[in-house]
Amino acid sequence: MTVTNNVAALARELRRVTDNMLNLPEVELARSWVNAWDAVEQDITGALEELAAAADGKRVPAWKIGQKQRIVNALEALSEGMQEALGEFASTIQDVTLPNLLEQVDEMQKRMARAQLPLGAAVGYTFTQADKTAVTAIVRRVTEQIVSPLLELPAMVDQAMRRELVRGVILGENPNKVAARIIQATKDQFTGGYNRATVITRTEMHDAQRSAAQAFEEANSDIISGWVWVAALDKRTCRSCIAMHGTVHKPSEQLIDHHRGRCVRAPLVRPLKELGMRGSVDETPMQTGEEWFNTLPEGEKLKTLSGGAKNSASARSVLTALENGDLKFSDLSSLKTHDGWRAARHATTFKELEKKAARNAS
Template sequence: MTITEHVERVQNEIRELDARVLKDVIAAYEAPYRTLQEQYERLAAEIEAARAAGVEVSPSWLYRQERYQALLAAIENEVRIYSDAVAGRLSAAQVEAIRLAAEHVQAAVAQQRPGLVLSFASLNRLATEAAIAATQPDSPVGQLLASLAPAAVNEARAALVTGVALGWNPRRTRKLLQQALGVPLARALRIARTETMRAYRHAHHELFRENADIVKGWRWLAAKNTRTCAGCLMMDGREFPIDRVLNDHPNGRCTLVPVTRSWKELGLERPRETSAEAQQWETGEQWLRKQPYDVRLRVLRSETLVEAYRARLVRRENLYRVVDHPVWGKSVVANTVRGALSIDYERARQMAQEARARRLRDPDWFRARDMADRIAGALAQVWRDPLEVRAWRGRFDVREGEGWLGLYDHRNGTVVISRRVVNDEPVLFATTLHELMHVLSEGVGESYSQYKGIEEGMAEQMQRILRPRVLRALGLPAEWDDIAKRHEADHPYNLYIYELDKIRSALNMDWEPFLNLLYDYKLSAREFAIRREFDRVYANAGERTRDRVWKNIDMSLFLLKMGFAG
């Protein structure tokens, strides 16, 4: 089982447990709710009869009615009984969560270090403590559940008095009362989910400490969807030491995955460590950056924040904060817009206003920019991050143009796409990816005219190498790669690629390492990088061989710098 498969299993089983618990909590409220509705109907009939008889129905009149007092008493009694039922179900749910946590911890350790067995000596103690805690009236959970009945009475009283004072008919008042009677259920659901997940996470931490000889830390795991807050998504994938505790907010569904010690740290002889596990983990931030605009907006909940995030005015650590609640304790929550942006708030707000106006008058620009943002996010995951290039910061434009598909305007750091390709998604994708190669090319602005052949040949060839990976990362059709390949046969930059290929072959390098080597240098220094690699590869070669090979390389460099090749 890979780490990805393990993560999917954990999240699926947590969702199933959560659904079972919430279903039981809802089912337990159905009978009390019907009883209270029936009680209200009798009171409503009494109110209508009084009004029909010409009696002034006022709040003071309502207070004197036995059916009103009986309804409030019934609400308190039924909700108290319901709270006890929830406590019992919560105890069972927490025990189940602890059992599930043990299974998940062992499975995660087995995935990372096959053959190792954990100690579960603390499991029975944890289960016993969980079974007792929810049913103890003086425990924090017990006090929360006990508060449901008085709160329900207060909500119902306010609803009934409001309806009478404003002269509403019983049907309108009924809607307000239904909202009031929904409060205990909503709070019970929140308590049930929060405390079930707290037990699940607490079991993880206890088992980690008990097995500290094997487990050295843990990774934060959040569900990657629009129901997850920005704070939790930014924490997802971060690694913490074993003594740190995962503090999720109420109603949170975040979990954690153990990080084991290496075979060497364990004192065991096993195959050499690999980075495969880390490569398989997609963080919440990586996931978010690849999503369409509408998904990012639903997560960040602010156009201002979306624009700031895409322009790197706000970073991961600004999108969350830690709060300390008197009941729920410390937890990570999404930051406010002003809190995240601080002094850049007005600038980001202006950017959002301009983007909204441009989107309304030019939807093609917006769709093309969204594609560029998603490609940049995927590039950050599979290769390098364009947004780390200070000269760019997400600037994007669509312009009318013939004879060109795209360009990188280094004067103002803007990726520009020709309007004629905006509606051809495969071509738009490949063109945008090519231009982002220029963004990631250091020194392209100051040296492009002198080294155009090198720059364009590198950008086009790297685009062809990365294109299938970026498509997979974004979940876009693989057919787009086939469509792009059909356009490559007569591509104008093939001549540059041809000369670069001769240099690459002379240096005995595969394409990707060769291009990565050159991208590590400024454009004006890539000749030096090639010469340096040549000296390394041919250090022990004879002088005639060195001269012959270098003359060929030098000729290719000359043709590339002159802007023509072949």
């Protein structure tokens, strides 16, 4: 038993709601990030050009770069800019985005559950609110996994930028070219801080959305028997998520997606007979990931397996193994552990898949 296409569409709507809630805070963070860099780029560039010109084709000692006052001042300004921007971003996520998201999850879970009930029963059914302890735990995790790491980012980015700056070696090159190369490498490290902030936030906010859904399901176990994994099934969807799409799980199980994973859990209502309800409902099941994959032309199957690459020998090998029965579709997803983070499902590597297919074929 699985959910219908209508319920799957509502689950994907919840995913879009989650993404959209993060868009505005991220735009504001990006604007602050760009402004912070623009304010100091000229100072760093000028200081590097001065050092390069004075070196007259010789190596500039790392200590000279690190002690150049214009560079010191610029790095301090960047660090302050990052701290201010991330502090505001973290506060918005914690105080505005998260509470709104939890409200949306509660509403969407009810809509998905009602969509599986006869009209008369759906209109009058009253759901139980999620346990306050569970909601408190979600808020605490957001603080631990988003707010705290974000506030630690400026020091990490500052160290990375300093490493790039002191790598400046003058070997007879044009001083301006040397400065340009170093400034770009330093800027890349600074931009990486923004990217890291958005990855952390999107990953953990989707986790918070799924945890809130789980709390709702467990509070309403009298009517909800489990949940169904719903993936986006678009060009960005990895083979792991496609393999998991449509799988049915117990309420106590977590949906442990990969970094920036967008998958959603849809509540699965108990059979009407078990609930003592009469009436008719749409019982047309949504496609599983495997069923959806099998409808694709061969070229699209290969691109899907390889993450967009058109010609991949490994993807063709895996596709052949799937068609021959040497691999199960579920083999495309693997559970992997991470230091300092929870376990997560990832696409099984081609190397692992080809080894398994060879073993099964022998």
